Amino acid sequence: MSILPTEKKIKVNKGDILLKQGQITKHGYLVKTGCLKSYTLDNNGKEHILQFAPENWMISDLDSFTNQIPSVIFIEAIEDSEVAFISKSEFNDISQLEKPELIEIATKFRNNLIATNKRVIGLLSATAEQRYIDFTLLYPTLVQRLPLKLIASYIGVTPEYLSETRRKLAKK
Numbered sequence: 001m002s003i004l005p006t007e008k009k010i011k012v013n014k015g016d017i018l019l020k021q022g023q024i025t026k027h028g029y030l031v032k033t034g035c036l037k038s039y040t041l042d043n044n045g046k047e048h049i050l051q052f053a054p055e056n057w058m059i060s061d062l063d064s065f066t067n068q069i070p071s072v073i074f075i076e077a078i079e080d081s082e083v084a085f086i087s088k089s090e091f092n093d094i095s096q097l098e099k100p101e102l103i104e105i106a107t108k109f110r111n112n113l114i115a116t117n118k119r120v121i122g123l124l125s126a127t128a129e130q131r132y133i134d135f136t137l138l139y140p141t142l143v144q145r146l147p148l149k150l151i152a153s154y155i156g157v158t159p160e161y162l163s164e165t166r167r168k169l170a171k172k
Contacts, residue, residue, distance in 0.1 A: 009084045012036075012077040019075040025064035027085040030108070031057050034081025035142065037150070038073045049154040051116060052078075054141055058108040078150065123156055129165050131155040 009032065012018065019025055021040065029036065036053040038061070050073060053059035064071040065088060086105070115138060122131050132155055136143050143151075152162040 009082055012081050012083060014077055014080050016077045017074060018077070018083075019061060019071055019073065021072060021074055022070045023064075024068050025061045025071050025088075027087055028058055028060040028065060028105075028109070029053070029075070030084045030086070031055055031059065032082040032084055034077060034079040034083075035145065036075055036081060036083070037078050038075050039153075040073050047153055049150060051112070051119075052139055052142055052146070052150075052154065054139060054145075056108075058105070058112055062109065062113075078146070128155060128157045128161060129169065131157075132162065132165055132169070 012034075018027075018029065018036070019038075031053045033055060035055075036059050038050045038053070038059055039047050040050065041047055051059060059075060061071040061073050061075070063069065068088070118134070118138075122134050126134065132151075135151060135155055148159045148162055152159040155162065157165070
């Protein structure tokens with residue numbers, strides 16, 4: 001059973017961009033297989049990863065989706081993926097959702113916000129080692145699937161520093 005009112009799915013290839021910065025978000029995405037990431041680019045063109053969305057995670061720019069304003073993020077497939085999506089009109093027409101479906105969608109978006117808040121707090125106050133540990137707890141299936149440079153970007157360190165941190169943790 002799908003949690004979305006109509007099971008509209010698309011296949012996206014690794015590297016496909018589902019949302020570009022400046023576009024108004026038209027969809028919330030539920031990852032069925034694969035993995036997506038959201039990120040922003042700074043003035044120097046450096047990528048800053050905000051979130052990963054592996055299987056059963058939802059991803060969107062919620063501010064753009066809700067308020068129909070230009071997005072401040074990109075959403076890109078980092079693996080060949082299959083995603084289901086819900087449009088703004090479907091999301092707003094909750095009468096077409098049965099209660100369990102609505103609860104599951106709301107729960108997935110709520111979990112997304114909770115993870116984002118924890119991430120921001122970690123970036124502000126935790127050591128790189130603790131941020132990596134938090135990453136492994138939040139995304140246990142991604143530790144072996146993702147390139148080191150993506151994980152490093154997510155936790156805010158260089159790939160070299162992350163390698164050193166992982167070596168230290170392995171010795172403990």
